[in-house]
Amino acid sequence: MIKERIQEKLQHAFSPLHLEVINESYMHAVPDGSESHFKVIVVSEQFEGVRLIGRHRAVNGVLADELANHIHALAMHTYTESEWQNLNDGAPSSPACRGGSKLD
Numbered sequence: 600m601i602k603e604r605i606q607e608k609l610q611h612a613f614s615p616l617h618l619e620v621i622n623e624s625y626m627h628a629v630p631d632g633s634e635s636h637f638k639v640i641v642v643s644e645q646f647e648g649v650r651l652i653g654r655h656r657a658v659n660g661v662l663a664d665e666l667a668n669h670i671h672a673l674a675m676h677t678y679t680e681s682e683w684q685n686l687n688d689g690a691p692s693s694p695a696c697r698g699g700s701k702l703d
Contacts, residue, residue: 601634601669605662609641612661616680617642623674638674642683651677 606620619640639658646654654677659666666673678686 601665602637605637605639605665608661608665609639609658612657613641613643613645615641615643617683634669635671637670637672638676640676640678642678642680644680646677646679 602620602622606618609615609618609620617640619638621638621640622634623636623638641654641658645657649657655675658673658675658677662670662673
């Protein structure tokens, strides 16, 4: 399963203090059971002193194969430990799909 592969790769690469990999495919116009749209929340000490673009590039690099071959969309929320602790409600919710109606 793609979700597990994403979790393993991010865990290995970033040794996160907090990691969530959420399959949001059900929110989009894809068949049931799809693994095409994901949201990841990664809290890692490795992000200290790294700008947001650098964090996202690092995640993209780790998941390059999945992005090229399996994942249609990836929402990334990357935080340092102090940034994560200062969030009141955690990572932002994903917006509703605007790409059309769900398939039957």
